[in-house]
Amino acid sequence: MRFQIRRSINNIYTALSLSDGRIYTARIKGKVMRKDEAEYSPVAVGDIAVGEPYSECEALVSSIEERRSAFRRWNAKRELNQTIAANQDMTAIVTSPSSPPFRPRFIDRAIASSHGASILIILNKADDEIPEYVNDSLSLYGRIGFRTLRVSSVSGEGLDELKALLQGRITAFVGQSGVGKSTLINTILETDQRTGEVSYKYNRGRHTTNHSLFLEKDGIALIDTPGVREIEVPFEDLSLVAEAFPELKGAECRYGGCLHHGEDGCSVPSLVAGGGMSEERYESYLRILSSLESRRPFFMRRSNDRR
Numbered sequence: 456m457r458f459q460i461r462r463s464i465n466n467i468y469t470a471l472s473l474s475d476g477r478i479y480t481a482r483i484k485g486k487v488m489r490k491d492e493a494e495y496s497p498v499a500v501g502d503i504a505v506g507e508p509y510s511e512c513e514a515l516v517s518s519i520e521e522r523r524s525a526f527r528r529w530n531a532k533r534e535l536n537q538t539i540a541a542n543q544d545m546t547a548i549v550t551s552p553s554s555p556p557f558r559p560r561f562i563d564r565a566i567a568s569s570h571g572a573s574i575l576i577i578l579n580k581a582d583d584e585i586p587e588y589v590n591d592s593l594s595l596y597g598r599i600g601f602r603t604l605r606v607s608s609v610s611g612e613g614l615d616e617l618k619a620l621l622q623g624r625i626t627a628f629v630g631q632s633g634v635g636k637s638t639l640i641n642t643i644l645e646t647d648q649r650t651g652e653v654s655y656k657y658n659r660g661r662h663t664t665n666h667s668l669f670l671e672k673d674g675i676a677l678i679d680t681p682g683v684r685e686i687e688v689p690f691e692d693l694s695l696v697a698e699a700f701p702e703l704k705g706a707e708c709r710y711g712g713c714l715h716h717g718e719d720g721c722s723v724p725s726l727v728a729g730g731g732m733s734e735e736r737y738e739s740y741l742r743i744l745s746s747l748e749s750r751r752p753f754f755m756r757r758s759n760d761r762r
């Protein structure tokens with residue numbers, strides 16, 4: 456039987472059966488099927504798990520289907536990658552104009568942490584005063600090809616357009632804590648009511664979200680994710696970072712596989728000089744690259760220590 460993972464707390468999962476439409480409490484059978492050694496969360500919200508029920512409401516899962524997309528971050532404490540949401544069609548990066556402050560570098564790291572999903576940049580709290588640099592930054596993201604949208608859970612601005620973008624898709628909401636992800640999700644799904652079997656009220660009360668949660672209503676499926684102060688890009692192939700910077704797509708450097716950080720024959724400095732990429736964004740790219748170069752997952756560090 457196939458299940459969609461909707462909630463995960465301490466290795467106990469809430470799983471929707473895609474065969475009978477029922478909700479099960481699921482556990483992982485035996486030893487975890489760890490394919491990727493650098494991954495802290497073998498099962499994430501949005502994953503499709505395969506397993507069998509052993510009672511009316513309990514199931515054992517034995518494997519996870521390959522993810523078609525994921526939002527992952529570096530878990531600095533565990534020194535491993537952590538999948539926050541899986542199999543989403545779209546990653547919505549939620550920001551706010553001033554509280555908390557709008558941070559383009561945070562957005563860039565969030566984009567680089569998302570693979571296989573389209574990106575939507577949401578400026579929530581559009582009812583607050585929007586500083587000029589925020590409008591400029593959003594226009595720049597728009598020009599280089601990202602979809603951006605201003606919304607407000609308070610005034611209702613932009614919500615119809617947002618709902619239209621969310622319709623028929625699975626969207627993961629990510630962003631700094633306090634930008635209003637949970638409020639926005641509540642507003643969109645009108646979740647004072649129960650949504651399927653998973654009630655949003657688990658998530659309320661303290662205004663902090665400490666685990667990812669899959670919610671669905673009327674063809675809109677959303678994954679709320681825990682509030683974070685920082686998103687660090689996961690340990691991965693350095694060449695993937697450039698995918699988060701569309702300006703780099705056309706770069707024709709002398710050597711294939713150029714990482715654009717000072718190599719002989721790299722065309723990016725002249726791209727920047729010619730205005731094809733802003734200095735600020737090139738700097739943001741280089742910072743992500745150097746943060747990854749110094750990153751070693753726990754298991755790799757251990758084997759180095761043994762030598």
Ligand SMILES: Nc1nc2c(ncn2[C@@H]2O[C@H](COP(=O)(O)OP(=O)(O)O)[C@@H](O)[C@H]2O)c(=O)[nH]1
Pocket residue numbers: 579580581582583606607608609610630631632633634635636637638639662663664682
């Ligand atoms: N002014 C304003 N405040 C908002 C808006 N949406 C959410 N908030 C407030 O922002 C705070 C954080 O909201 P929350 O949904 O918990 O943020 P999360 O950490 O991203 O899930 C709460 O006090 C909300 O009332 C909005 O559109 N405008």
Ligand SMILES: [Mg+2]
Pocket residue numbers: 636637638662663664680681682
């Ligand atoms: Mg929240």
Ligand SMILES: [Zn+2]
Pocket residue numbers: 706708713714715716718720721722723
């Ligand atoms: Zn280059």
